[in-house]
Amino acid sequence: MNTRVIKIDPLNxxxxxxxxxxxFIKKGGLVAFPTETVYGLxxxxxxxxxxxxxxxxxxxxxxxxxxxxIKDKNDLYKIAKDVPRLAEKLIEKFWPGPLTIILKKxxxxxxxxxxxxxxxxxxxxxxxxxxxxxxLSDVSIPAPSANLFGRPxxxxxxxxxxxxxSRIDMVIDGGICDxxxxxxxxxxxxxxxxxxxxxxxxxxxxxxxxxNIIPYDEKNVIKNSPGKYPCHYSPKAKVVIAENxxxxxxxxxxxxxxxxxxxYKTGIMCKKEHAGxxxxxxxxxxxxxxxxxxxxxxxxxxxxxFDDEKFDVIIxxxxxxxxxxxxxxxxxxxxxxxx
Ligand code: AMP
Ligand code: MG
Numbered sequence: 001m002n003t004r005v006i007k008i009d010p011l012n013x014x015x016x017x018x019x020x021x022x023x024f025i026k027k028g029g030l031v032a033f034p035t036e037t038v039y040g041l042x043x044x045x046x047x048x049x050x051x052x053x054x055x056x057x058x059x060x061x062x063x064x065x066x067x068x069x070i071k072d073k074n075d076l077y078k079i080a081k082d083v084p085r086l087a088e089k090l091i092e093k094f095w096p097g098p099l100t101i102i103l104k105k106x107x108x109x110x111x112x113x114x115x116x117x118x119x120x121x122x123x124x125x126x127x128x129x130x131x132x133x134x135x136l137s138d139v140s141i142p143a144p145s146a147n148l149f150g151r152p153x154x155x156x157x158x159x160x161x162x163x164x165x166s167r168i169d170m171v172i173d174g175g176i177c178d179x180x181x182x183x184x185x186x187x188x189x190x191x192x193x194x195x196x197x198x199x200x201x202x203x204x205x206x207x208x209x210x211x212n213i214i215p216y217d218e219k220n221v222i223k224n225s226p227g228k229y230p231c232h233y234s235p236k237a238k239v240v241i242a243e244n245x246x247x248x249x250x251x252x253x254x255x256x257x258x259x260x261x262x263x264y265k266t267g268i269m270c271k272k273e274h275a276g277x278x279x280x281x282x283x284x285x286x287x288x289x290x291x292x293x294x295x296x297x298x299x300x301x302x303x304x305x306f307d308d309e310k311f312d313v314i315i316x317x318x319x320x321x322x323x324x325x326x327x328x329x330x331x332x333x334x335x336x337x338x339x
Pocket of ligand 2: 144145153
């Protein structure tokens with residue numbers, strides 16, 4: 001199967017081209033599309049066979065449930081039930097946007113979407129291309145990230161094609177994703193909401209709206225969130241984290257020297273402020289350490305660039321674990337395989 005690529009300007013959407021994409025969804029095909037987080041791989045949410053193709057194309061285990069993307073709040077009540085007051089409150093503030101909520105599922109969601117669970121993960125994306133695709137397809141769209149399972153998530157159409165060319169029907173190229181990291185996933189426990197995956201909506205922003213937020217805690221998550229795999233978001237290169245502390249740059253220099261001397265092609269993903277110390281090494285700048293948005297936007301792309309350039313080892317400088325830094329460090333630790 002040849003994967004078709006269409007280019008769409010998110011600020012001036014070509015509806016006739018978008019209708020072609022929606023036709024693929026309606027006919028049970030697979031379409032990769034941009035969201036504000038990362039590129040998603042979508043199929044018709046009511047068609048079990050179509051959804052099965054998502055798992056096949058990505059080589060994703062069937063026990064890893066999908067996030068269902070919807071266009072408006074009315075759709076929520078078609079796929080979920082018993083929506084708690086707290087969910088309504090957070091939806092009001094953060095939808096459309098990168099917040100995924102876990103709710104009791106309605107019968108009309110095929111089991112394959114939720115990996116047989118009686119709950120469903122739902123989100124309303126803000127990217128206009130994603131929204132038009134859902135609207136024209138006239139169905140909710142389950143969509144995991146449009147990469148091969150376990151690889152860094154795709155933040156451009158090129159990343160999608162690198163992993164899935166000829167495995168899917170179409171890619172909508174809508175440019176680089178705004179955030180570059182996946183959504184925050186939360187579940188409700190009584191009158192509290194617990195973060196199962198840190199992401200685009202930060203703990204700090206959630207806490208501005210609601211005091212009963214349980215922060216992300218890896219130990220707490222495994223049992224509640226199926227599909228949590230110890231190794232995820234991983235480039236082919238080995239990732240070594242140089243933690244964010246007072247000795248960071250010394251550690252980066254000695255680690256890099258060690259791996260280089262051992263014969264490994266070694267690259268460094270560094271804070272912009274540290275680039276000046278690294279002239280004798282291969283390095284790529286994640287961004288200024290205080291600019292979490294820039295760092296989030298570049299993370300997956302840099303991991304993929306190192307792979308394309310056949311690096312064996314990536315020394316990754318850790319950043320402060322607050323705001324989006326929490327999600328960035330979570331993805332890095334997953335890439336290493338330590339959480
Ligand atoms: P992604 O691979 O980015 O599409 O993320 C999907 C993730 O959302 C899964 O790996 C789960 O961790 C989480 N998720 C999806 N559905 C559920 C659910 N019903 N209950 C708990 N977590 C879920
Ligand atoms: Mg994914």
